[in-house]
Each structure stands twice: as C-alpha cells, then as structure tokens.
Amino acid sequence: MSTGPAENPTVDVHAHILLPALQQLVAGADPEGFGAQQALEVRRNGPQSMAASGKMIKERWPQLTDLDRRLADMDAQGVDVQLVSPSPSHFYYFAGEELALQVARAANHAVREFVDSAPERLNGLGLVPLQHPALLVEALEHAVLECGLLGVEIGSFAGTPEDPERSTVELSDPRLEPFWSRAEExxxxxxxxxxxxxxxxxxxRFYLANTVSQPAENAxxxxxxxxxxVLDRHPxxxxxAAHGGGYLPTTLGRSDxxxxxxxxxxxxxxxxxxxxxxLYFDSLVHSPAELRALVAAAGPEQVLxxxxxxxxxxxxxxxxxVAEARLPAWDEARVLASNAAALGITPAAIPATPRTA
Structure with a gap:
C-alpha cells in the first residue's frame, strides 16, 4: 500500500475529476449551446451507449468527486501521486469568447482547490479554450502562473461557437503558434x-464512439x-498523449x-x-503486447x-x-516513476522547477 510521496513516487499522469459547478455555469450561461452539445453527444454515441455511460457516471460519482475515496483507491493501486485533469466533458468548445475564458478560469481554480486538499498526493492540469486561439495564452498563463498548475489539457480539435461540429481549429493551425511558444517557455x-x-x-453503436474514435482522434x-x-519549431x-497516442505510434511506416x-x-x-x-505517451493501451510495442516504438523514456x-x-x-508487460526492470521503473520526475510531475507539496513569467 502506498503511504504518500516516496523517494521515487509512482505517478499516474492520467486521472480525472468531475466539476459539477462548471457544468451548471455553462448550462446557465448558454443553455442553447449546452443543449446542442448534449444532442451532439447523443447522436455520436447512440442511445445504448448514452444509457450505459449515464449509469457508469452515477456509480462512479464518489470516485469523481470525493477525495477520501480517491486516496483510498490510489493506495490500493500502489499509486503515490495523481496528476488530475478535468473530465474532457468540460471542454465546452462551443462557448463564445467571454464564457470560454470564464470556464477556463473557473476550471483552473477548481483544480487548484482540489489539489490543495491533498497536495502531498496530487497535482493538476487546467483548461484552455481551444476554439479561441487568441485566448489560449491568457488561459495558459492563468493556469500555470496564477494557479500554479503543471499545464493544461486540450482536445484533439475544436469547432467554432457558430459551428461546433466542424473541426475548424486543428493543432496545426498557425493561430496556435503563440500558445505553443508560451507553453514551451x-x-x-x-x-x-x-x-x-x-x-x-x-x-x-457498439461503443465505437470511444473505442475507435479516441485512438483515431489521437492519431x-x-x-x-x-x-x-510544430515540433520542429518548438523542440x-x-x-x-492520452491512451498511448492511439493508433499513431506503432503504425508510422505509412506516414514515413x-x-x-x-x-x-x-x-x-x-x-x-x-x-x-x-512526444510523451501514457501507458493506457489495455494490452501487455501493445504496451511493449509502444515502449519499443517511442522509447522507454517517453512512456508514463x-x-x-x-x-x-x-x-x-x-x-x-504495466508489470504484466514484463518490461526490463529499468524501463518499468521509468514508466512508473522516473519519467514523471524528469518532467517535473511532482506532488504539489514538492514543487519542481518554478514557473516564471
């Protein structure tokens, strides 16, 4: 059982919290946009998956919101530190500029408050409004410099408030250059x-909206x-990348x-x-063979x-x-602990390199 930060703590870099107050804020401020997003989710997922997901969220509500339950689960898993991020359902990329910035700031403060409830076990990531490239740097600086978070969580694309279904903001969009530069700095x-x-x-149907879409979107x-x-300009x-980078890391021959x-x-x-x-990848690929392939493709120093x-x-x-993948002992230690330490992913009570303006 974990007892808190160790000399080489085991760090889980992909863990979520739910922020009910954020949903209430958005639903109240933009009920039309919120309703449209809900309808889009129904269309994307289908009724069977929506019903199953609703039941799952209800059952796991304590884990998503209760600190004591989270810490007990971490202990049972052998995890010393979680890097928590908002549930991606809180992206709300349909929001207009004013609401989008309000959402980002509220999310950043809420994550900071949650982290402060157990700073020896947690650290956090905030949000930025990807649909509004001109606001990204401001929201990033709020998350990192004002709230002391380690960074931010983003989706794979964003539409515009006028047409949220269309992927008008890709990660290659030139308007994101100031954001990449500031994140690098x-x-x-x-x-x-x-x-x-x-x-x-x-x-x-068949829950393909998750099992196929998320690996495809990552790729x-x-x-x-x-x-x-982007990676040339910002080395x-x-x-x-969540979910082991999806389909990309082990299928790059065609891209080459x-x-x-x-x-x-x-x-x-x-x-x-x-x-x-x-690039860095989490270990969540659900297969020992696929984890070994990911480590072989990216290198053991790139997987957390x-x-x-x-x-x-x-x-x-x-x-x-991770143990089931039977990686070499040093590679396993990297995945579980030392790669996170090298990136400065520490519990909030033990800050790494100070963030400067």
Whole structure:
C-alpha cells in the first residue's frame, strides 16, 4: 500500500475529476449551446451507449468527486501521486469568447482547490479554450502562473461557437503558434485528450464512439503536430498523449513513406516516426503486447503511467498492468516513476522547477 510521496513516487499522469459547478455555469450561461452539445453527444454515441455511460457516471460519482475515496483507491493501486485533469466533458468548445475564458478560469481554480486538499498526493492540469486561439495564452498563463498548475489539457480539435461540429481549429493551425511558444517557455505540460470525433453517426453503436474514435482522434491530432512542423519549431514543447497516442505510434511506416514521396506531406524536417522521441505517451493501451510495442516504438523514456481514473474505459490496476508487460526492470521503473520526475510531475507539496513569467 502506498503511504504518500516516496523517494521515487509512482505517478499516474492520467486521472480525472468531475466539476459539477462548471457544468451548471455553462448550462446557465448558454443553455442553447449546452443543449446542442448534449444532442451532439447523443447522436455520436447512440442511445445504448448514452444509457450505459449515464449509469457508469452515477456509480462512479464518489470516485469523481470525493477525495477520501480517491486516496483510498490510489493506495490500493500502489499509486503515490495523481496528476488530475478535468473530465474532457468540460471542454465546452462551443462557448463564445467571454464564457470560454470564464470556464477556463473557473476550471483552473477548481483544480487548484482540489489539489490543495491533498497536495502531498496530487497535482493538476487546467483548461484552455481551444476554439479561441487568441485566448489560449491568457488561459495558459492563468493556469500555470496564477494557479500554479503543471499545464493544461486540450482536445484533439475544436469547432467554432457558430459551428461546433466542424473541426475548424486543428493543432496545426498557425493561430496556435503563440500558445505553443508560451507553453514551451513555461515548461508547461500539454495533455492531449480527445473528446468526440468528427465521424459522428458512423460510430454510434457498439461503443465505437470511444473505442475507435479516441485512438483515431489521437492519431489525427498528433499527425497535425508532426506534419505541420510544430515540433520542429518548438523542440522543447512537452506534449503528453492520452491512451498511448492511439493508433499513431506503432503504425508510422505509412506516414514515413508519405513524407518521402509526397511533397504536401513534407512539412516536417525529419521522417514522422522520428518525432515519437519528442512526444510523451501514457501507458493506457489495455494490452501487455501493445504496451511493449509502444515502449519499443517511442522509447522507454517517453512512456508514463496512466489509468484514466475512474472511468470504466480506464484501468483499475494500472501499476499491475504495466508489470504484466514484463518490461526490463529499468524501463518499468521509468514508466512508473522516473519519467514523471524528469518532467517535473511532482506532488504539489514538492514543487519542481518554478514557473516564471
């Protein structure tokens, strides 16, 4: 059983909290936009998955909101520290500028308050309004400099408030350059976590809206970062991809071939597969063989423990699942602890490199 921070604490970098007050804020301020998003989720997921997800959230409400339950679960898992982030359902990328900034600031404060309830076991990530590139730096600085969080969580794309279903803001969008620059300067972690998928009704049964869409969205979003040269222009940018980076890390042969033969795919300086060494991935791939493949493709120094706590598509025993991959002992230690330490992911009570303006 874990007893708190150790000399080399085991760190779970992918764990969520639910912020009911944030949902109430958005539903009250923009009921039309909120209702449209709810309808979109029904269309994307289908009635069977929506019913199952509603039951799951109700059952796991204590884990999403109660600190004591969370700490007990961490102890049972052998996790010393969680890096908590808001549930991606709180992105609210349909919100207009004023509400979007209000949402980001409220989320940042709420995460900070939750972290402060157990700073020896927790640290946190905030939110930024990806749908409004001009507001990203302000929201990032609020999260990191004012609230003392380690970075922010973003989705794989964002629409505009006028057309939230259309992916008008990709991670390759030139308007995001100031955000990438500032995140790099601050040493802020950018946690890429998809929510929703532009394939919509094609995935509305069999829970394909999660099992297929999230790995696909990760692959698309990371490809935008790679092929557009974002990682060339910002070599010290810290991007952590949820769910092991989805379909991308172990299927880059085709991307490398396109980079060699297609001029429009030659926007990055090196073959796409080489950028795996510039990205970080959580361990949540649900298969020992796939985790070994991820570590082999990206390198053991690029993979960190992740559980997606406490959702049903996460892992209730993330440390044990890493052990099942039978990695070399030093590589396993990196995934569980030392990679997080190298990135400055510490409990809030033990701050790493100070964030400066």
């Amino acid at each position: 601050l040493g802020a972690l950018v946690f890429l976590h998809p929510f929703g998928c532009s394939l919509d009704e094609r995935l509305d 698309v979003a990371l490809s935008h970062l790679i092929f557009s040269g 010290d940018l810290l991007v952590l 071939h396109a980079w060699r033969v297609r001029p429009e795919a030659h926007g990055c300086a090196q073959p796409p597969s080489s950028y795996l060494k510039k 423990l992740g559980s997606d706590y406490p959702f049903d598509m996460g892992s209730e025993n993330p440390v044990a699942e």
